[in-house]
Amino acid sequence: MNKVRFKIKGKRAVELVARDDENLLEAARRAGVMIDSPCSGNATCGKCKVKIESGHVKTEKNRHISEDEAAQGIVLACNSTIIDDIEVDVPDLASSFVNEMQITDLSNNENKNIKYVRKKMIREGMTNASRLWSEIIQLPCPTIEDSSADEERLKLYFKHNLGYEDIAISLNVIKKLPDVFRKNDFLIEVVYLKRREIAEILDVKPANGEKTVLYGIALDIGTTSVSACLVDMNSNEILTKASMGNAQVKYGADVINRIVYSEKPGGLENLRRAIVDESINGLIEKMVKTVGITKEDIYEVCAAGNTTMNHLLLGVNPDYLRREPFIPAINDIPEMKCADLGIHVNPEGKIYLAPSVASYVGGDITAGLFAVPVWMREDFTMLVDLGTNGEIVFGNKDFLMTCACSAGPAFEGGEISCGTRAVPGAIEQVTINDGDLRPFYKTIGLESPVGICGSGIIDLICEMKRTGIIDGKGRIDRSLNHPRIKFDEYGIGQYYLYSKELDNGSKDVYITEIDIDSFIKAKGAVFSAIYTLMESLDMSIDILQNVYVAGGIGTNLDIENAIALGMLPDIPVDKYYYIGNSSMQGCYLALTLTEGKDKIREISQNMTYMELSVYPSYMDEFISACFIPHTNMNLFPSLKQ
Template identity: 85%
Template sequence: MKKVRFNIKGKRTVELVATDDENLLDAARRAGVMIDSPCNGNATCGKCKVKIVSGHVKTTETRHISEEEMAQGMVLSCNSTIVDDIEVEVPDLASSFVNEMQITDLSKNENDNIKHVRKKLIKNGMTNASRLWSEIIQLNHPTVEDNMADEDRLKQYFKLKLGYNDITLSLNVMKKLPDAFRENGFEIEVVYLKRRDVAEILDVKPANGNKAVLYGIALDIGTTSVSACLVNMDTNEIITKVSMGNAQVKYGADVINRIVYSQKPGGLENLRHAIVDESINKLIEKLVKGAGIHKEDIYEVCAAGNTTMNHLLLGVNPDYLRKEPFIPAINVIPEMKCAELGININPEGKIYLAPSVASYVGGDITAGVFAVPIWIQEGFSMLVDLGTNGEIVFGNKDFLMTCACSAGPAFEGGEISCGTRAVPGAIEEVIINDEDLRPFYNTIGHLSPVGICGSGIIDLICEMKRTGIINGKGRMDRTLNHPRIRFDEYGIGQYILYSKELDNGTKDIFITEIDIDSFIKAKGAVFSAIYTLMESLEMPIDVLDNIYVAGGIGTNLDIENAIALGMLPDIPVEKYYYIGNSSMQGCYLALTLTEGKDKIREISKNMTYMELSVHPTYMDEFISACFIPHTNLKLFPSVGN
């Protein structure tokens, strides 16, 4: 048995006893220490670097650890076994990815889209009110002659005074009735959900003169990050938004790695604990503290996640999602109490999970379509959601076709050497000077650079292609002699965007040919999915009136650069709209419009799914798209050679 001490950011220390020859990454997970491991410990991504401060591990040489890093004691945690008492330093990016929450406002694009769609939906007949309601009511005092039970007295009031045929209430609410009725002379406040002519009672308490403010949460459960908005359900105002990394990332960056991990002993429960306790409940704590309210004031959660995230949240075996014929255990999930899932709001509070369509088109997409909204438009539109999976929805008010491709986490900074989410300090815009190849960039919040987010990666690769640093295959020009271009001992090229040496920076931020290759495959997957879907319907690309781009790629996505790289179709840029987190917006609209949740369920049933993995032409289209911009330049007439 060996003692292991993890020093996290120099602020927190975690110790445990490890078994002989235990894998260092497994030991960290067992200790609850976050180490970034997008490849789930397969030694392919190189992200799980840690520093051995004292003691020794048995490790294998890898291209991900340079000679300089090796001399400093750096190892891949997944590639190292514990053979001695050791002290381990966990680097900043690895430890802070999940634990540091960002409190932000919705972006201008997101706010504009919500306002526009909300007006449109109300104009189309939706009710501008949530299902959540409260009433202060005065009940008649019981007497010997009027000896009706408390529950019956409440039901009678709702039927005669409020027009409901019935009310339902749980055992927990029943337990509150006797004392709540009598504390203030049978004047009570009742919180309930309107379900057509039935009222579902969520809370009964003595009236105190003013109606309580009721709150709901719109929750986006992404593979890479989790975001939540606190909503005042009386005014529909978004109070605040909080986001953080999905704590499941320590078990793999993509859904396939997490599904594989779920099959290990205790794996499924570890994944469920990571999303519920380490992600969602932490977000709720932050929302509650920031707003100065109690968690019992929150009565509704409307959530959306991809199909795998839904299975992992529920603790349902997801293994068959990744095996042909790719069948989910459940698509339409019944509304349930948050307490059943361990989500910390009012004990009677409800959670609605947006329904999935197929294994790789989930509730994040059905909620996103609701927020666009393609489903009420005459013309042909498309939603392109750029995340760990790339999901495409095409259609109009008459039909909706959808498909999904495995893009990997590149669009959100994953599996990119210096990649990061779109957080403060992330490089989101890049221009390279033609004359001296010097980069100019902007960071989110105008802070010191911490990494490159999706929109910055797109700009950077596009600029490298435009200035001749790379060719169409993503390979660097070996004839260039420039201080920002270097090649490692394996001959892999790097372009230095921000440097300790050249820019007096705090760290080196760069992109490698391997990173560029990963991005080219991701963008190739997205474009080939779009092209295959349209081709299967025998429709040309130019039939599209609008393309809505969603995802956490960054608020400054340059559509022209995305087209120039061959990621998005070459149609006029004025037809494109970047709307940000469409899943979150759909959940907010479903919370605050009476018919919203039913409409998302209807949308899911009306979507036809096409499985790309068995489509006869998809792989050929994918290979053709793995070039900048494409091997068929006729598809990109506006892009120069």
């Protein structure tokens, strides 16, 4: 038995006793220490670097560890076996990615889209109110002549005075009735959900003059990041928004790696606990403290995630999602109590999960489409969601076609050497000077650089191509002799945006040829999916009238640069709209419009899914798109010159 002490830079230390010949990454996971491991321990990404401060591990040579790093005691955690008492220095970037929550307002694009869509839906006849309601009522006090049971007395009031045929009430609420009713002589407040002719009682409490303010949560469960907003259900006002990295990233950056991990002993439960205990409950705790309420004030959660995230949240085996013919265990999940999933809100609070369509088109897309009313437009419109999976929906009020491609986490900074999600300090805009190849950048919050997020990666690669630093394959020009361009011992090129040496910086922020290759594959997957979907309908890309781009790529996505890289179709820029997190917007709208949840379900049932992996020409289109901008320049007429 060997003792392991993990030191998280500037934060804390965690100790545990390792099992015999235990893998260092697995020991860190068992200790609850976050070490970035996008490839889930397959020694292919090189991001789980740690420094052995004392003691020894058994490790194998790997191209991701240079000779200088090895001499300093730096190893890949996934490639190392514990054979001694050790002290391990863990970089803070990975732990902060997951553990540091960001409290922010909605972006201008998100606010603008919500207001526009909400007004449009109300004009179309949707009810501007949520299903969640409270009522202060005076029940008749019991007498010898009127000996109705408390529960029956409440039911009769709802039937005769409020017009409901019946009420549904749980045992937990029934247990509260005797004392609550008599606390204030049967003057009570009832919190309930309106379900057409049935009222579902969620809480009863003594009335105190004014109605209680009720709260709900709109929740987007992304593969890389989790975002939520706290909503005043009386006024429909968004009070605060919070986000953090999905704690499941310690088990793999993408859904396939997590599905593989779920098959290990205890893996499925570890994944479920990571998303519920660390991410969702962590966000709720932060938001209620920020606003000054209690978790018991929250009665409703509307959530959306991709199909794999839904399975992992529920603790349902996701393995068959990755095996042909790619069948989910469930698409349309019944509404249930949050407590059944371990989510910390009011014990009777309900959670609605937006339904999925297929194994790789999930509730995040059906909720997102609700916030982008393709389904009520005459003109041909497309939604492109740039996340770990790239999902595309095309159509109008008459039809909806959808497909998905495996883009990987590059758009959200994952699997990029210095990548990060859109947090303060993330480089989000980049230009490079033509003459001296000097970079200029802007960080979120104007803070010192900590990494580079998706929108910054797009700008950077576009600028590197424009200035001739890289060619169409993403390879750095070997003839350039420049202090910001370096090559490692394996001949892999790097370009430094921010440097300890050149900028007196606190850390190096750079991009490598491997990173660029990963991004080219991600953008190639998205464009080839768009092209194949349109081709399957025998429609030209020119027919598109509106393209809504969504995802956590960053608030300053430059559409022109995305087109120049060959990620998005070459159509006029004024047809594009970047709307941010469409999934969370859809959940907010579903919370605050009576018919919202039913409409999302209807949308999911009306979508036709196309499986790209069995479409004959998709792989050829993907290979053609793995070039900047594309091997077929006829698809990018504005870039021909």
